[in-house]
Amino acid sequence: MADTPLLSVEDLRVSFNTPKGVVEAVRGIDFELGQERLGIVGESGSGKSQTGRAILRLISGNGRIEAKKMEFDGIDLLSANERRMRSIRGNRISMIMQDPQYSLNPVMTVGSQIAEAYRVHSKAGRREARDRALDMLETVRIREHEKVYNLYPHEVSGGMGQRIMIAMMLIPEPDLMIADEPTSALDVTVQLQVLALLDDMVRERGMGLILISHDLNLVASFCDRVLVMYGGRIMETLDAKDLHSAQHSYTRGLLECLPQLDGSHGALPVLKRDPAWLEE
Amino acid sequence: MITVENLNVMFGRGRNTVQAVRNASFAVAEGESFGLVGESGSGKSTVLRAIAGLHTHWTGSIKVDGMALTQKRPRAFRKLLQMVFQDPFGSLHPRHTVDFILKEPLAIHRFDTVEPRILKALDEVGLGPEFRFRYPHQLSGGQRQRIAIARALILEPRVVLLDEPTSALDVSVQAEILNLLDRLRREHGLTYIMVSHNLAVVAHLCERIAVMNRGVFVEEMTDEQLRTSTPIHGYTQQLLVASKGYDREAIDGFVEFT
Numbered sequence: 001m002a003d004t005p006l007l008s009v010e011d012l013r014v015s016f017n018t019p020k021g022v023v024e025a026v027r028g029i030d031f032e033l034g035q036e037r038l039g040i041v042g043e044s045g046s047g048k049s050q051t052g053r054a055i056l057r058l059i060s061g062n063g064r065i066e067a068k069k070m071e072f073d074g075i076d077l078l079s080a081n082e083r084r085m086r087s088i089r090g091n092r093i094s095m096i097m098q099d100p101q102y103s104l105n106p107v108m109t110v111g112s113q114i115a116e117a118y119r120v121h122s123k124a125g126r127r128e129a130r131d132r133a134l135d136m137l138e139t140v141r142i143r144e145h146e147k148v149y150n151l152y153p154h155e156v157s158g159g160m161g162q163r164i165m166i167a168m169m170l171i172p173e174p175d176l177m178i179a180d181e182p183t184s185a186l187d188v189t190v191q192l193q194v195l196a197l198l199d200d201m202v203r204e205r206g207m208g209l210i211l212i213s214h215d216l217n218l219v220a221s222f223c224d225r226v227l228v229m230y231g232g233r234i235m236e237t238l239d240a241k242d243l244h245s246a247q248h249s250y251t252r253g254l255l256e257c258l259p260q261l262d263g264s265h266g267a268l269p270v271l272k273r274d275p276a277w278l279e280e
Numbered sequence: 281m282i283t284v285e286n287l288n289v290m291f292g293r294g295r296n297t298v299q300a301v302r303n304a305s306f307a308v309a310e311g312e313s314f315g316l317v318g319e320s321g322s323g324k325s326t327v328l329r330a331i332a333g334l335h336t337h338w339t340g341s342i343k344v345d346g347m348a349l350t351q352k353r354p355r356a357f358r359k360l361l362q363m364v365f366q367d368p369f370g371s372l373h374p375r376h377t378v379d380f381i382l383k384e385p386l387a388i389h390r391f392d393t394v395e396p397r398i399l400k401a402l403d404e405v406g407l408g409p410e411f412r413f414r415y416p417h418q419l420s421g422g423q424r425q426r427i428a429i430a431r432a433l434i435l436e437p438r439v440v441l442l443d444e445p446t447s448a449l450d451v452s453v454q455a456e457i458l459n460l461l462d463r464l465r466r467e468h469g470l471t472y473i474m475v476s477h478n479l480a481v482v483a484h485l486c487e488r489i490a491v492m493n494r495g496v497f498v499e500e501m502t503d504e505q506l507r508t509s510t511p512i513h514g515y516t517q518q519l520l521v522a523s524k525g526y527d528r529e530a531i532d533g534f535v536e537f538t
Contacts, residue, residue, distance in 0.1 A: 187319035221525030257455035259484035271452035
């Protein structure tokens with residue numbers, strides 16, 4: 001990791017005001033990110049997605065973000081005004097959402113959406129944006145990219161939709177990419193091909209990547225480092241290659257309850273939750 | 281118990297016809313657990329829905345418990361065969377209580393002892409009587425899937441069709457549901473056909489596994505053969521490699537099978 005990390009977060013807390021009182025989704029987490037692939041794993045409700053969204057301050061109206069420090073490349077993300085945040089979102093830090101069918105505009109062709117993403121963040125003209133968008137479609141390995149440019153989101157498959165999302169997020173050449181379950185809706189082979197694309201961007205352009213996922217095996221084989229979250233806290237941080245020798249009982253429990261291809265038909269061990277995990 | 285021969289399922293008409301399943305044939309013995317794996321669009325769910333009677337545009341022959349099935353299914357068939365769906369959020373009526381959800385099939389099939397059956401069904405899926413008057417939104421994903429399983433089992437069927445029963449759940453909850461399905465099968469001598477895209481899940485619950493790609497049965501094997509990686513077909517080999525995690529070199533070698 002470089003001396004000055006790309007992103008550093010200290011004591012991040014996200015809470016929501018609800019009619020039933022305050023719900024704390026993220027409860028004081030610290031981490032740093034360099035030009036690497038960082039995985040955040042956990043079950044639903046562990047706060048992993050809210051952590052990703054908090055970095056871009058994309059929290060719904062009843063939510064509150066607090067932190068001692070949340071700094072990206074020398075910029076204080078907590079005190080930046082909305083105008084500043086808008087110039088960061090998409091341009092410097094971008095985010096891939098889980099479901100392309102919901103995140104793309106249904107009444108614009110996919111090509112013009114990618115071109116628009118480029119024009120918003122640069123002063124390029126229409127023609128140049130179109131050429132860049134076509135190049136980008138080629139980069140994300142879409143065959144017949146000229147034809148796909150003019151398709152609408154409902155006319156493309158899930159795997160292709162996700163590649164289009166990635167093309168749109170990569171075209172402003174961000175320094176940090178937050179991918180929230182980018183491949184959960186895809187078939188295994190397509191999933192790996194999409195990850196290979198992100199991998200290329202990290203290697204070739206020195207981008208930082210945060211991969212949020214519930215799939216431990218995938219994260220272990222893809223990322224450099226892994227944060228394991230439970231109940232809004234980080235249970236442990238480890239090098240991805242050491243995930244299978246993890247010590248924390250939560251991580252162990254999650255790994256053990258996965259059915260194994262070379263396992264037996266016997267009953268699977270069930271995760272036993274320890275209330276102490278939620279304490280300091 | 282179940283024999284399927286030359287099953288073809290077609291959607292659309294004229295030039296827009298899509299053949300979702302081509303000449304599928306397989307047999308499942310009583311008490312056996314049969315798995316169908318494949319990627320999206322392979323036709324695995326379509327096979328299941330054709331057996332359940334949810335798709336009527338099929339040709340070929342489907343026999344369940346010696347009964348040759350037509351497009352229209354008698355009530356006795358519904359009692360013999362039940363289905364559990366993938367999404368526990370979509371498959372339970374949001375404005376019906378658990379009690380009503382479990383009562384409805386009993387009323388349709390004119391069971392008389394309603395009360396004890398509901399309590400027994402809840403108990404079997406590991407939920408206490410306190411869940412009886414709750415609405416689906418008051419339950420977690422795993423609890424909802426347990427209710428969906430209870431609803432299927434309350435008619436005492438002999439065959440249960442499982443369409444990706446755990447893919448919407450967390451891995452910790454998935455383990456609980458897989459254990460539950462396994463126990464119920466042993467206790468009631470049920471016959472399962474399970475569809476999943478997850479090879480490890482299918483290998484865990486099923487003794488025999490068929491692989492589908494683009495509507496065609498690619499190959500059939502035992503769970504032992506899948507474990508020891510003896511499948512011959514390139515498509516199955518590729519699925520096995522992909523399910524083992526991220527491996528850059530292997531990914532660059534992926535090909536499309538048609």
